[in-house]
Amino acid sequence: MRLETLRLQNLRCFDRAELTPAPGINLLLGPNGAGKTSLLEAAYLLSHGRSFRAGGREALLRRGETAFTVYAELTVAAGSRHRLGLSREAGRWAARLDGATLGNVGDLLERCAVVCFEPGSHALIAGGSEERRRFLDWGVFHVEPEFLPQWRRYQRALKQRNALLREQARPDWLAPWEAEMAAAADPIDDARRAYAGALGSWIGRVAGAFLPELGPVELSYRRGWPDETALAALLAERRGKDLARGHTTAGPHRADWSLRFAEAPAREHLSRGQEKLCALACVLAQAELHAERRGEWPVIGLDDLASELDQAHQRRVVERLLAGAAQVLITGTELPPVLREVEAALFHVEQGRIDRRR
Numbered sequence: 001m002r003l004e005t006l007r008l009q010n011l012r013c014f015d016r017a018e019l020t021p022a023p024g025i026n027l028l029l030g031p032n033g034a035g036k037t038s039l040l041e042a043a044y045l046l047s048h049g050r051s052f053r054a055g056g057r058e059a060l061l062r063r064g065e066t067a068f069t070v071y072a073e074l075t076v077a078a079g080s081r082h083r084l085g086l087s088r089e090a091g092r093w094a095a096r097l098d099g100a101t102l103g104n105v106g107d108l109l110e111r112c113a114v115v116c117f118e119p120g121s122h123a124l125i126a127g128g129s130e131e132r133r134r135f136l137d138w139g140v141f142h143v144e145p146e147f148l149p150q151w152r153r154y155q156r157a158l159k160q161r162n163a164l165l166r167e168q169a170r171p172d173w174l175a176p177w178e179a180e181m182a183a184a185a186d187p188i189d190d191a192r193r194a195y196a197g198a199l200g201s202w203i204g205r206v207a208g209a210f211l212p213e214l215g216p217v218e219l220s221y222r223r224g225w226p227d228e229t230a231l232a233a234l235l236a237e238r239r240g241k242d243l244a245r246g247h248t249t250a251g252p253h254r255a256d257w258s259l260r261f262a263e264a265p266a267r268e269h270l271s272r273g274q275e276k277l278c279a280l281a282c283v284l285a286q287a288e289l290h291a292e293r294r295g296e297w298p299v300i301g302l303d304d305l306a307s308e309l310d311q312a313h314q315r316r317v318v319e320r321l322l323a324g325a326a327q328v329l330i331t332g333t334e335l336p337p338v339l340r341e342v343e344a345a346l347f348h349v350e351q352g353r354i355d356r357r358r
């Protein structure tokens, strides 16, 4: 997939702005606070329906405004061109595809594949399970069409069960929701497990290039309730405990995954820089797996690459990017030395303006 145009209206510091990225590598350079990360955020939003930054969706809205829009024109491998629009006003999303209003934002996100590595990405390694689950689910969602309906079905039933738990409802009232959760849980687990297996192999390849000193890596996936246990029976058994806690303590919403390197078996054995490289390996592995499965690359955003990694590692990353065919958006305050000799489109971003320089 390739972004031909990215247009923002009332997003963060931009009132109106347009970026027309080239295929291949694009550098978005400018001073601190210029709006570089916000451009990556806008592209990411069309693919994930949320930002990678903390602060909630409302923080995206330019101060003093009531609605923002991100609009993109993209071409897909088959050669067709699509127009995507995502707006938010009064706490509600509105999505448009090729001029038609969509009933479901998920139908828009499905069309657009953007992955990003940014300063917060190391949470994939060092943070809580929610980030990792979201990361995994985004990948599954883009390669497995049956995943989203099952995921929604599960989330709906979980919400109902949790509401009953909070109300201290009679335990037998939980049963229908537990049956519904259990029915969706197995397909969710199957899809995640299959994806995690493939992702683990790709992470091994990318991490082998970035962090060869850590040796082979293994991804272990945990589904959120014990193996060999039927979820419906487990939920019934845990009613008392869950009523006391006020939430559901087992199921796919508790799934997680982790990486274990032969030469760094515990997460605490990784330096901060290694954590970042590891997170970057996960993001690029996801992009490469997507390219393998979908026959086309997602757009890859790398926020502040130069400030995150040393030059030798930046060089390895750039070599990897050049070996693929993805459109890449890299931000920075200055032109990174490792990119001086690389053919790339150059944009200057400052005070809500974007100018092409090369």
Ligand SMILES: Nc1ncnc2c1ncn2[C@@H]1O[C@H](COP(=O)(O)OP(=O)(O)OP(=O)(O)O)[C@@H](O)[C@H]1O
Pocket: 011, 012, 013, 014, 030, 031, 032, 033, 034, 035, 036, 037, 038, 039, 058, 059, 060, 061, 062, 063, 332, 333
């Ligand atoms: N909701 C908002 N309304 C108006 N301005 C905002 C809003 N949110 C953020 N900003 C401003 O938008 C600007 C762009 O932020 P952004 O993080 O994109 O900058 P950046 O170019 O990535 O900077 P850095 O190099 O420091 O990472 C900042 O000056 C920030 O204060």
Ligand SMILES: [Mg+2]
Pocket: 036, 037, 038, 303, 304
């Ligand atoms: Mg930034």
